[in-house]
Amino acid sequence: MIEKAVGKSTGPTRVALTGNYAAAYAAKMADIDLVAIYPITPQTTIAEKLSEFVADGELAAELIHVESEHSALSATIGGAAVGARAFTATSSQGLELMHEILHIAAGLRLPIVMAVPSRALSAPISIHNDNSDIMNARETGWIMLNASDAQEVFDMVIQAFKIAEDPRVLLPVMVTYDGFVVSHTVEGVELPDAEAVRSFIPKGKWHALDPSRPSSMGPIAGPDWYYEIKFGQYHAMRDSIKVIAEVMDGFGKKFGRNYSPVVGYMMGDADFAVVTYGVTWGFVKTAVDRARSMGIKAGAIKLNVIRPFPSDAVISYLRGLKSFAVVDRAIYYGAPSPGPVYTDVASALFMSGHAVPALNVIHGIGQRTMYINDFVEVFKELTKLDESKVIFMGVRE
């Protein structure tokens, strides 16, 4: 039934999919030309599903069984370098092994899309979820979207191709989401009409290697050129936030599900807010309701975009608050604050001249269970907060 729904023009269909399968179905409906795969928990089921699609002749893509994640991204670069719509996926140690090539994919300005169900980093080895891996990839020059459920995974993978291949952008895009909690949880996902997806993301054109117009890609640049090339990359990333907003807007108009780089919940009259990304969003929204029932003017925002950091939208939500918290599921060892997104938010506020006391909440490390009431406690803490500080929740000290 699912196959029928995505193969032909049958109108939207609601099916049960895990987050990983949602990513695989989106890649299939995007009619990717090339995919390089290497297994790693919790990404593996994407590789398996795409292998099935290719084996069954449902996806006309070349599938490359590489011998490492480093080669997965390298082969994906090779495909994109000749103009193929190329996709890959990884997690955790795999993303770390790719790290060198992440920078190069962005520097070569190739519109690759990659799904990353996030997982904690070794050592000690953990197959469970936190955001250490993706946070460590923020400065590699990739646009990073963040989904908090399977439907968002599907929708953002579709959006990712349109953003990446936009001639104003031409940067690789990572669609990140929480391993297991999203990657392996079955949810209802609406698959749009296949033809509607195709018309939303017609294949783009970018500078590709072509024997009829030879060029050298990835040369060595000396001190007299390197800076300008990287400055161009900086601008492409910075300005991509407009394209991302435009694509999300267009997606909402076409498919009826609205997206924007940052979304708010009960923020209209809020005095206190929790800034989230990923699955924490669901917990925090319920905590907002409970805090409201206790008379706390609570609200929450969720970042759908991690890079480029959506500073303007974040500032507009946070600047008038009495205090706010940022929940981070990764630790920056030795940094001024241990939370990576807290650091981003603090720097955005500082640069805009706003000073609001802010709590950095570290939670859910290595998939330590987070409870809704933990975030109710955060709201209570916010009502008393007069200076910024850090708390580690859910840990035995």
Added chain:
Amino acid sequence: MQGGKQIRTIKDLPREERFAPGHAMCAGCGAAIAIRWLNKYIGDNAIVANATGCVEVTTTTYPYTAWRNPWIHVAFENAAAVASGLRKGIDVLTKKGVWKNGDTRIVVVGGDGGTVDIGLQSLSGMLERGDKVMYFLYDNEAYMNTGIQRSGATPMYAWTTTTPVGQVLHGKPQMKKDIFDIVLAHGIKYAATATVSDVIDMSNKIRKAMDYSEDGPTFIHVLAPCPPGWKYDESKTVEVAKKAVETAYWINLEYDHGVWSVTTKVPVRKPVSEFLRMQGRFSHLTQVEVEEIQKWVDARVASVNKLVGMEVIGPVKGR
């Protein structure tokens, strides 16, 4: 069009120069000779994936390039994986009617570091998958681009900046890694060794490797003498390479669909000391060490003669 006819004399060699002048390779660079001839045979419908190394950094100083073919460099250890992506990308775009350039071939250019050391994993993956790519290894026997550091391809007792000649250690303590056997162990159908002193032999092998890359991976391993790294005068590159063959330090081999041959027969060998003493990197060698290298050469000669099934490389003159 790739390949072309069998080359018998220098009159058959193509005059067209596809490796543009103005690159920054050293005077007397063996790799430069190899790349020049490689370019004559890959044709205009081939894409080159270049591993980081001497050739890469000296030929594409932005905004200039010495390459008339489409060329890509991504990193040091992944040229073979990039090549697989290029290959499969073109294959799928051809099937979908998007690729309009016909039978485009993929060529990898890698040095010894990028091939036998850091790039071995991605090379192995590409070979195991049987991707239709021609891999061209120029072997200057050390990390020359970073300033002469030991690689797996550095020969025994050679001086490098990381195997200096001291009171306790005398150059590299280990033998040269046998990349040719490692590559062949993947079951590929065509692999050959060559060097820059015999351009006709090298040309024919490049030509064949390009032709056979239609069916699967092929591999060319070229010994590329390096004047600053091997410490000899830059006018002597071809002579050093020639001496490597005459002493059987280097054997021009070919493996073609199960058939082994030695393409440069050496009925009477010269002692390896004649090759070694041309180069400053071996100037510290004791007689015992020279004898040890000679024994290594003798053993290789015996095994190659056995592979070929006849004595194509003879005994050392005067022994």
